[in-house]
Amino acid sequence: MPELPEVEVTRRSFAERIEGALVTGIRLGAPLRWPLGCDPEMLRGFTVGQTQRRGKYLWMPLSAPAGGEGGGGLLMHLGMSGSLAFGESLGPPGRHDHVDVLTSRGILRLTDPRRFGAVVWSASMQHGMAAKLLASLGHEPFDPALTPQALHAALRRRRTSIKAALLAGDIVVGAGNIYACEALFGAGIDPRTRCDRISRPRAEALLREVRSTLSLALELGGSTLRDFRDAHGMNGEFQGQARVYGREGLPCVRCGAAVRRVVQGQRSTFFCPGCQRR
DNA sequence: CGGGACGCCTGTGAGC
DNA sequence: TGCTCACAGGCGTCCC
Numbered sequence: 225m226p227e228l229p230e231v232e233v234t235r236r237s238f239a240e241r242i243e244g245a246l247v248t249g250i251r252l253g254a255p256l257r258w259p260l261g262c263d264p265e266m267l268r269g270f271t272v273g274q275t276q277r278r279g280k281y282l283w284m285p286l287s288a289p290a291g292g293e294g295g296g297g298l299l300m301h302l303g304m305s306g307s308l309a310f311g312e313s314l315g316p317p318g319r320h321d322h323v324d325v326l327t328s329r330g331i332l333r334l335t336d337p338r339r340f341g342a343v344v345w346s347a348s349m350q351h352g353m354a355a356k357l358l359a360s361l362g363h364e365p366f367d368p369a370l371t372p373q374a375l376h377a378a379l380r381r382r383r384t385s386i387k388a389a390l391l392a393g394d395i396v397v398g399a400g401n402i403y404a405c406e407a408l409f410g411a412g413i414d415p416r417t418r419c420d421r422i423s424r425p426r427a428e429a430l431l432r433e434v435r436s437t438l439s440l441a442l443e444l445g446g447s448t449l450r451d452f453r454d455a456h457g458m459n460g461e462f463q464g465q466a467r468v469y470g471r472e473g474l475p476c477v478r479c480g481a482a483v484r485r486v487v488q489g490q491r492s493t494f495f496c497p498g499c500q501r502r
Numbered sequence: 503c504g505g506g507a508c509g510c511c512t513g514t515g516a517g518c
Numbered sequence: 519t520g521c522t523c524a525c526a527g528g529c530g531t532c533c534c
Binding site: 506508514515517 | 520521522523524525526528529530531532533534
Binding site: 383 | 504505
């Protein structure tokens with residue numbers, strides 16, 4: 225599920241409700257990508273702060289009880305198949321529920337069948353594992369510092385394909401496989417185009433499309449949050465909006481040409497050979 | 503160093 | 519029905 229819009233929608237769905245809650249315990253299920261990185265007992269009595277998002281990560285600050293030391297936070301990632309639920313009556317943890325943060329206001333629960341997700345303790349976003357994981361992230365897509373010129377300049381230094389660069393997330397974060405395909409379609413750029421061959425006006429168009437694609441998804445409440453049980457999670461609201469993703473062989477909504485699928489870096493890329501040019 | 507492949511896991515749908 | 523296979527919204531690590 226989780227590209228930037230889904231992660232942000234997730235954040236908004238629990239951040240205000242959990243802020244100020246007291247941690248009463250942590251329940252761990254099967255291991256995730258990395259170990260928690262601290263003794264779960266240590267977090268008892270900590271207060272939850274304002275949960276924020278960086279790229280596809282969520283950072284939930286935890287402050288130690290008055291006079292106590294060792295505050296920090298939990299860095300959370302949903303991987304490919306993760307989701308977070310927050311509520312008072314979630315029921316007993318199931319086979320894919322791997323972390324429960326028990327609080328005075330309810331349980332924050334990470335469910336993740338594939339276990340590519342993570343919940344990791346760090347002393348701050350600038351320390352430990354969090355710092356390491358966040359270090360190479362690019363601009364937030366809506367950061368005003370990310371200007372067309374800045375994007376163009378960054379692309380000029382790259383030889384890899386524009387699709388691969390978007391997915392890498394070290395120039396701009398947030399667009400995963402679906403939204404990268406959709407944004408490139410919107411901008412009329414062939415996903416196989418080398419970054420350093422993208423003109424300034426096209427970089428500008430791409431930035432505009434990355435932003436509008438992500439905002440639209442955000443407006444729609446993400447893609448599949450509501451109905452995540454479904455197979456590829458693609459039965460959500462964004463599926464109806466997708467113009468190329470998952471539409472191999474179907475006519476392009478703009479020009480009617482058959483949408484193509486190619487593989488780039490072991491990931492499917494969908495594009496319209498008629499509308500998208502190198 | 504940049505760039506690409508690999509591996510982590512489980513689940514699902516298609517095809518036989 | 520049951521098997522095998524391809525594929526899945528991410529990303530750190532390894533190797534060239």
